[in-house]
Amino acid sequence: MTISSAYIHIPFCQQICHYCDFTKFFYNERLADEYLEALENEIHTYIPLEKAKVKTIFVGGGTPTAVNHSQLKRLLKMIDEHFDVASCEEYTFEANPGDLDEEKVRLLKEYGVDRISLGVQVFDDQMLEEIGRVHRVKDVYTNVDRLVQAGLTNVSIDLMYALPGQTVEHFEKTIDEAMQFDLPHYSSYSLQIEPKTIFYQRYKKGTLIKPPEEDEAEMYELLQRKLSRAGVDQYEISNFAKPGFESKHNLTYWNNEYYFGIGAGAHGYLPGKRTINIRPLPAYTKQAMADGKPILHEEPVGLKEQMEEEMFLGLRKTEGVSLSSFKHKYDREMVDVFGQAIPKLKERKLVQEEKGFLSLTPRGRILGNEVFQEFLLDE
Incomplete structure (x- = not known):
C-alpha cells in the first residue's frame, strides 16, 4: 500500500501558549541542533535509499519556523534529500506570525514549500497576550504581505473561538478582519481545555471561565455563515477553503490514508498499525540516535478498527x-x-x-x- 503523506514534527516554540497540549519545548539552539540530527536518523530509517514519493508533506509543531536560519536550511535540505519534493502536490509549513523574516521566507520558497499555515488565533492584541501568544496583530499583516510578495500565496490562517472573555461580537470582529485578507483557506477551532496546560490549571482552580455553550454554538454558526457568503466553503468540521484550496494533507487523515509520522510525539499510520513516537525531547533524541526508531507505542489496526476510523474521520468532511x-x-x-x-x-x-x-x-x-x-x- 502507498504511504500518501509525511508529517514531520518540530517541537520548538519561543513561548508556550496557555492552551496548547502538543509536544513542545522552549527553543534552545543546542537542543535544536541535536534534535535535527536525531530527526534525520529517524527519516533515514523510513527512507534509507531513493527519495520517497508522497502526495503531501506537512511540517508542524511546536513552531517549525522558531529555529534559526541555518537550522531551517538544514531541515529543508534534509527533507529535500529524503522526499521527492518536486513531485509533491502540497508542501506545508506551519508558522507563527512574526517568525517569518525575509530570509526564512526566501528559504521556504527556494526549497519548494508552497503552502503556509499561520497560527493567528485572534485579531486582538490584548487577547493574544492573555492566551500566551507572542505575536501581535501587526505581525500578521507584515508576514502575509511578505509571503505574498515572495509568491507564497497559498496561505491558511487558524482562528480560535470560545476563548475566556470572548463574546460573539468579539469573535465576529476577528472573522471580519481575517476575511479582509481574502485568503484561500481558513481553519477555526473552539478552545478545548486540555490536561497539562496552563488553562487546565486555571480551570481546575475556577479562575478560567469559558463562554456559555450557546455563545460557542453561535460563534461557530457565524463563522460558517460569513465564510460561506464570501465563497469560502466548509469542507470539514473546522476547515473552509475556496474551491481547489482544500488542505490535501489534512484530507489524507480524513480519508483514512497512510502517512509517516516523524519527530517527537508524532503519530503515524502505516499498513496494519498506528504509531506514536516518544514525546520527551531527551528520550526521543537518545532513541532516534540509537536505532532511528523512537516509537513509544504501536497499535495494530485490524479490519474492525479501519472501518470504524473510516466513519469517524470521513464524517468530519462536509461531503x-x-x-x-x-x-x-x-x-x-x-x-x-x-x-x-x-x-x-x-x-x-x-x-x-x-x-x-x-x-x-x-x-x-x-x-x-x-x-x-x-x-x-x-x-
Whole structure:
C-alpha cells in the first residue's frame, strides 16, 4: 500500500501558549541542533535509499519556523534529500506570525514549500497576550504581505473561538478582519481545555471561565455563515477553503490514508498499525540516535478498527463518506456493517444520505462526538 503523506514534527516554540497540549519545548539552539540530527536518523530509517514519493508533506509543531536560519536550511535540505519534493502536490509549513523574516521566507520558497499555515488565533492584541501568544496583530499583516510578495500565496490562517472573555461580537470582529485578507483557506477551532496546560490549571482552580455553550454554538454558526457568503466553503468540521484550496494533507487523515509520522510525539499510520513516537525531547533524541526508531507505542489496526476510523474521520468532511469507496475498500456495504447506527442517526436527523455519500447534518456537526460514538462496532 502507498504511504500518501509525511508529517514531520518540530517541537520548538519561543513561548508556550496557555492552551496548547502538543509536544513542545522552549527553543534552545543546542537542543535544536541535536534534535535535527536525531530527526534525520529517524527519516533515514523510513527512507534509507531513493527519495520517497508522497502526495503531501506537512511540517508542524511546536513552531517549525522558531529555529534559526541555518537550522531551517538544514531541515529543508534534509527533507529535500529524503522526499521527492518536486513531485509533491502540497508542501506545508506551519508558522507563527512574526517568525517569518525575509530570509526564512526566501528559504521556504527556494526549497519548494508552497503552502503556509499561520497560527493567528485572534485579531486582538490584548487577547493574544492573555492566551500566551507572542505575536501581535501587526505581525500578521507584515508576514502575509511578505509571503505574498515572495509568491507564497497559498496561505491558511487558524482562528480560535470560545476563548475566556470572548463574546460573539468579539469573535465576529476577528472573522471580519481575517476575511479582509481574502485568503484561500481558513481553519477555526473552539478552545478545548486540555490536561497539562496552563488553562487546565486555571480551570481546575475556577479562575478560567469559558463562554456559555450557546455563545460557542453561535460563534461557530457565524463563522460558517460569513465564510460561506464570501465563497469560502466548509469542507470539514473546522476547515473552509475556496474551491481547489482544500488542505490535501489534512484530507489524507480524513480519508483514512497512510502517512509517516516523524519527530517527537508524532503519530503515524502505516499498513496494519498506528504509531506514536516518544514525546520527551531527551528520550526521543537518545532513541532516534540509537536505532532511528523512537516509537513509544504501536497499535495494530485490524479490519474492525479501519472501518470504524473510516466513519469517524470521513464524517468530519462536509461531503461525508462515499458508500462506493467504502465498498471498494472493505468489500462490504456500509449499511451491512453499520445497520443499527445509520437508521437511528437518520431518525434523529444527525446524518443524511445524498448522492452516494453519508454525511452529517448541520445538527450532526454540532453533536459530532455523539454521532461518532454510534459507529463503534462490537467485537
